[in-house]
Amino acid sequence: MRMSPRTATLSLVLGAAALAGGCGDGDETPSSALPDAPAALRLASPSFDDGAALPKRFTCDGEGVSPPLAVSDPPAKTRELALVVEDPDADGFVHWMMLRIPPETALIGEGRVPRGAVEIENGFGDRGWGGPCPPEGDEPHRYVFAMYALDAPLGLKKDPSPDEVHEALAEHALARGTLRGRFGR
Numbered sequence: 342m343r344m345s346p347r348t349a350t351l352s353l354v355l356g357a358a359a360l361a362g363g364c365g366d367g368d369e370t371p372s373s374a375l376p377d378a379p380a381a382l383r384l385a386s387p388s389f390d391d392g393a394a395l396p397k398r399f400t401c402d403g404e405g406v407s408p409p410l411a412v413s414d415p416p417a418k419t420r421e422l423a424l425v426v427e428d429p430d431a432d433g434f435v436h437w438m439m440l441r442i443p444p445e446t447a448l449i450g451e452g453r454v455p456r457g458a459v460e461i462e463n464g465f466g467d468r469g470w471g472g473p474c475p476p477e478g479d480e481p482h483r484y485v486f487a488m489y490a491l492d493a494p495l496g497l498k499k500d501p502s503p504d505e506v507h508e509a510l511a512e513h514a515l516a517r518g519t520l521r522g523r524f525g526r
Contacts, residue, residue, distance in 0.1 A: 370431075370432045370433045370434055370435065370464065370503065371427070371433050371435070371502075371503035371504050371506075371507050372504055373504065373507055374429075374433070375425060375427060375433075375485065375487050375507070375510075375517075376489075376507055376510045376511035376514060376517075377511075377514075377517065378489060378490075378514035378515060378516050378517035379514070379515065379516070380416055380490075380515060380516035380517075381414075381516055381517065381518060382412065382413065382414045382415045382416070382488065382490050382516040382517065382518040383411075383412070383413040383414045383518050384410060384411070384412055384486060384487075384488045384518030384519060384520045385410070385411045385413075385520060386408050386409055386410055386411065386486075386520060386522075387409055387411065388408050388409055388451070389408065389522055391520050391521055392521050392522075392523070393522065393523065394481070394522065394523050394524060395408070395473060395484065395522040395523065395524045396408075399470075399472055399473070400472045400473045400474065400524050401472045401473065401474030402474075402526060403472070405470070405471075405472035406451055406452040406470070406472075407437065407449075407451065407452055407453070407469070407470035408451060408522075409448065409449060409450050409451040409453075410424070410448070410449045410486065410488070410520070411447065411448050411449075412446055412447055412448070412449070412488055412518065413447065414516075414518075415444060415490040415515075415516060416490055416515045416516050418492055418515060419444040419490040419491065419492070419515060419516075420444060420491055420492060420493050420494060421440075421441055421442060421443065421444055421491050421493075421494055421495075422442035422443070422444060422446060422488060422489065422490055422491065423438075423439065423440045423441075423442060423488070423489045423491060423495065423506075423510060424437065424438070424439040424442065424449075424486065424487070424488050424489075425437070425438050425486075425487050425489075425506065425507075425510070426438075426470075426484060426485065426486045426487070427484070427485050427487075428473065428475075428482050428483065428484055428485075429483055429485060430475070430479075430480075430482040430483055431475070431482060433503070434464045435463050435464040435471075435503050436463055436464065436470065436471045436472070436473065436484060437460070437463055437469065437470045437471065438460065438461035438462075438463065438503070438506055439454065439458050439459065439460050439461070440458065440459050440461060440495060440497070440506070441457055441458050441459045441494065441495075442455050442457075442458045443455055443456070443457055443458070444490070452470075454469070461500070461501060461506065462500060473522075473524040474526075475524065475525060475526060476526070477526045478526075479525060479526070480525060481523040481524055481525030482523065482524060482525065483521055483522075483523055484521065484522045484523070484524065485519055485520075485521055486519065486520040486521070486522070487517055487518070487519050488517065488518045488519075489510050489513075489514045489515075489516070489517050490514070490515045490516040490517070491510070491513040491514060491515060492513050492514075492515050493513050495509040495510070495513060496509070497509055
């Protein structure tokens, strides 16, 4: 199908706007950085080391399955856990938000969600893990996995925005553990 020059230009402009916004619904990036917490817990993955490249199977160039995550040392007063995965090289684009994770969770299996946990819409407009997919030719992007131990359930509405999640985490975080991965295409 042949496009007129005007249609081709409009398609390019709309495509560029979608890429600039992260290809989501416009509400996928928080206006603030991930909140800190007064204490630390441990977050690791049996599939990649902190700061290392993410294996391809967890990305848009692979199966796009979520990586396994191991959690340890949450404070004794932890009522629930929450996970946020963001790309700071894309204005904090959200790849995964999971709330209401049971406090006794020690391992989140590959492609799994703990019983009772709730996945929030990511920057792609889907619920669940959105595998990293930076533009081809970019320097590898960094992906920050942040697990929070919370002193109380967050009590958020059904579809909270990233900013609402950040604000609630800042209010209820007892501890935070981070794991960083990289991926480039």
